[in-house]
Each structure stands twice: as structure tokens, then as C-alpha cells.
Amino acid sequence: MSNTPVIAAVDGSEHSLLALEWARKEAVRHGCGLLVAHVLPDHAQLYAGRRASLHDASEPQEIPDPVRDWVRSLLGADGPGLPEGVAYEALEGSVPEALRVIGSRARMLVMGSRGRGGFASLLLGSSSRAVASTAACPVVVVPHAERGAADTDADADAEQSAGRVVVGLHAAETPEDVLSFAFTEAAVRGTTVQVVSAYAIPPSPTLVIDSPFAVIPPEGLADEGDGVPAEREMLRSQTERLAPLRERFPDVPVEQAAVPGDPAGRLVIASRAAALVVVGRHHPRRTAMSLAIGSVAHAVLHHAHGPVAVVPTLKDDV
CATH class of the missing domain: 3.40.50.620 (HUPs)
Structure with a gap:
């Protein structure tokens, strides 16, 4: 132990x-x-x-x-x-x-x-x-x-426990500690890590922000594949950033999702089917003594439908 x-x-x-x-x-x-x-x-x-x-x-x-x-x-x-x-x-x-x-x-x-x-x-x-x-x-x-995190029904509890671990990723900024925590949690639960990154796009009358987002495996990123340029570039950045984690946790399935819209809003949507949502506490370039919590972590804490793990950058914050 x-x-x-x-x-x-x-x-x-x-x-x-x-x-x-x-x-x-x-x-x-x-x-x-x-x-x-x-x-x-x-x-x-x-x-x-x-x-x-x-x-x-x-x-x-x-x-x-x-x-x-x-x-x-x-x-x-x-x-x-x-x-x-x-x-x-x-x-x-x-x-x-x-x-x-x-x-x-x-x-x-x-x-x-x-x-x-x-x-x-x-x-x-x-x-x-x-x-x-x-x-x-x-x-x-x-x-x-009242936010839907608790259910006394045994089947509902089992379903929640078996859900995926969702982690928000900004490929250039999310600290390694956040990803390590998410993969460790998925490993001990025997479940999938879903990596969610969001990108901004110009407003469009045909865009439905609350529509379900697609999960694309790395093998779907061939040059002839579908997807807008921003989405494809974000998925490529995700794949590069996740490579060391895949090596460390070879038995943890990984789903990658690059979605349009607000990062916090997308994570809140994903929390409906998640056992745990993992977010970084703040931007890694903040000072170690800063008491501020990042806007994404703040919003997800307030509105997520299930448990949220807020992970500090341990090497800076200890």
C-alpha cells in the first residue's frame, strides 16, 4: 500500500x-x-x-x-x-x-x-x-x-464509475503533470482517456455549438482525410504531445477530439458521460505564488456534471 x-x-x-x-x-x-x-x-x-x-x-x-x-x-x-x-x-x-x-x-x-x-x-x-x-x-x-453528480441507484453509480477520463489539452501550454494525472486515473480505472482541445472559428449560421463532437483516431489523420485545417492541425499537435504518454501507458485507450468553440463549454458537455474531468489549474507561465485559477478550470468547476480534478503544475507550485 x-x-x-x-x-x-x-x-x-x-x-x-x-x-x-x-x-x-x-x-x-x-x-x-x-x-x-x-x-x-x-x-x-x-x-x-x-x-x-x-x-x-x-x-x-x-x-x-x-x-x-x-x-x-x-x-x-x-x-x-x-x-x-x-x-x-x-x-x-x-x-x-x-x-x-x-x-x-x-x-x-x-x-x-x-x-x-x-x-x-x-x-x-x-x-x-x-x-x-x-x-x-x-x-x-x-x-x-443538484448538478447531476450523485445518483443513489446502483446501476447509475456503476455506469459513472466505468466512464472515461476526460482531459482538456492545449498542446502548447498544458503542463505534463495534468496529462500524467489523467492517464494514471484512466489506468487505475481500466478506462479510456478522451483528450479534448477546442479551437476558435468564425461564426457561421450553420454551426451548432452544442452538437456532438467527433472523435478521430490518429490513423484518421492522413492527408486525404476530412476536417477543417484548424481541426486537423490541432489533432496533429495532440498526437505529437500525447506520444510519450502512450508509451508510458500502453494499455490505456486514447480518444482524440478537436472541437470548435469554447474549451470550458466543451469540457462541461463531455462531463455528462465522464467519470472524471481533468483540467490544469492555471496557465503554466503564471508565477508559483499566484493565487489565481485559470478561466477554464474556474468555469468547469462551476458547471461540470461530475467530479473535476484541478491539477497544479507540481514542479512550480510545491
């Missing part, structure tokens, strides 16, 4: 329950441990500070944490402990900062798209956005049920 865990950030909400279930399955796929992390609410942190300052021996040694009991019951733990391979950690500090720090030792950090606070109509909570923007590890955001 790997020593690098998958971390699930929970707060006791239904949204974090989705994240916990997704993270538990992910840890099994990777053969690694699962660390369940909960940032204590302000009142619990104040209680802990008061107890420490007073050194009162009559106070209980353990801070009450109902979320820990909630996690134990969900995971079917026997006795006071947790199942083998699962650990729990209560954190102090602000939610984004505490999760950013603990994420520095994670394979990935998984969280719900919003927590207990905020408006019910929010597509993405402030904490999820902040963590996805700053964590040193990949952050997977699992959307809430």
Missing part, C-alpha cells in the same frame, strides 16, 4: 458525504490509505484554545467532534477506531489554509463543491474554490446532487 494517502475533506454535510464516498473508492483503486480530514468549527477551536490555556485537568482530554462519529458510522467501523487503512484528523485554522497544509502530503485532496454554509443555490463554495486554487496537490471537487 502506498504511503501517500487520498485525503477526503468532510464537514458532516451531504456534500462532503459524496466526497468521502468518492475518495474511499479512489483510495482502493490506488491501493493507498484514506485520510479523512475535518476542520473544526470556530467554537470547537475556541474551546480547545481555552482548555489549553487554563490547563484544567477536570476538562475532558478529547475535544468533542461529532463529525468523527459520523465518519465512523458511515465507514462501518467496529469499536472506537476506524477501518484498516483509514485515518481521521481534526484540523484547526481556516478551512482553506488547513486543507492547503495537509494537502501537501496527499496524492489528491477530495472535497464537495460546497459545505454547510452559503446559499443552497451556490454551484461552488468559497472554500472549495480557494483550496482548488492554492493546494500543492491535485484537488478533486465532487459536485452536489
